[in-house]
Amino acid sequence: MIVAFVVALILPVFGDTIINFIKSFGHLPDEMEVLFRVLRWALSITITVIIFAALYHFAPNVKTPFKHALPGAVFSTLSWQLTSLGFSIYISNFGNYSETYGSLGGIFILMLWFFLIGIILVVGAEINAIIYRKRKKRLVQDEHMTKSI
Numbered sequence: 001m002i003v004a005f006v007v008a009l010i011l012p013v014f015g016d017t018i019i020n021f022i023k024s025f026g027h028l029p030d031e032m033e034v035l036f037r038v039l040r041w042a043l044s045i046t047i048t049v050i051i052f053a054a055l056y057h058f059a060p061n062v063k064t065p066f067k068h069a070l071p072g073a074v075f076s077t078l079s080w081q082l083t084s085l086g087f088s089i090y091i092s093n094f095g096n097y098s099e100t101y102g103s104l105g106g107i108f109i110l111m112l113w114f115f116l117i118g119i120i121l122v123v124g125a126e127i128n129a130i131i132y133r134k135r136k137k138r139l140v141q142d143e144h145m146t147k148s149i
Helices: 002-025 030-058 066-094 097-101 103-148
Strands: none
Touching: 002 030, 002 066, 030 066, 030 103, 066 103
16 A cells, blocks of 8 residues: 555656656657556546545544545545646746755755645545534434434
8 A cells, every 4th residue: 555655646746757767768659658647647546545535434533434435535636636736847847946945945845745735634534524424413313303203
């Protein structure tokens, strides 16, 4: 699972860098490049949804079905991917922070990314908690209605 997590982390952020690295050794057919670009996102999204759903299923102290962990997992995955895409664009286009700040610039950018990912994980968990409370409240109300009839 750790390897899958690392792959899900690396592919979106460094996908263009990996493609350029492969191209430096020789010609990469256009079809392969397009396939890699599509698969890097599809594979990363799938792995991340599974990992987050497992996290949101096993981490809480309340028993929740796996399917109830999916809304927060999907939100967290999409937010994670958008954040990673933003950082990938930043690194590719505006990544000269090391000229200004040296190695501290890279550490700062990485810490900012970790901070945003932490917020995303907490918001995903909150989404699942809100949905869980609403479902539980609805079940209690339905049970109360059937008892009163």
